[in-house]
Amino acid sequence: MSEDFYCEEVLSDRTPVQKVMETENVLAYHHTRPFYPVHIVAIPKKHISSLITLDYGDNDLLIELMDIVKKVASGVVSEYGACRVITNLGNYQDSKHLHFHVVYGQPINGAE
Template structure:
């Protein structure tokens, strides 16, 4: 497997996902292996490897992506009372495709 699960598996349809929200350019879905009781991933459909590699030409897409993040976070907060939003960079970023995690609750797994 390459380092881009989102393009190779999710966007290609090879791995089915439970969609939460979708536009022509952005997809939000329930994480396939959740770390939290509520764990949603939001991705641009265009391959962008990281928040740090965004180009000026990606500004409209970034606005749309953040709008979807806001909508989904609003839903989670409305239902559960809180929501965290996270993106990883560098060695913390396992899949080299820009994505935001939206989650609620305590971790399902203890890594200790």
């Protein structure tokens, strides 16, 4: 896997995705290899390595990203009654691009 699947594959359109919500700066879509029965990923279209590398100049983008995460999470909660919002850092972060997972259900096939 590349260091940044989101820039190299998703945002370049090399890997097609099923979009859930999109703005000029943010994309939310169904995970291409879901680990949960409901697994949606929200990403900024600008490359930001992770939550801990955000700059103050990214505040407006972060607010827009969190608004999309909130809307997606609200929809999942409305439909299923619950969800989790997850972001990973360091060695837990497979793709070095800020992203949030909105998930519902038990992990598929023992995924964590």
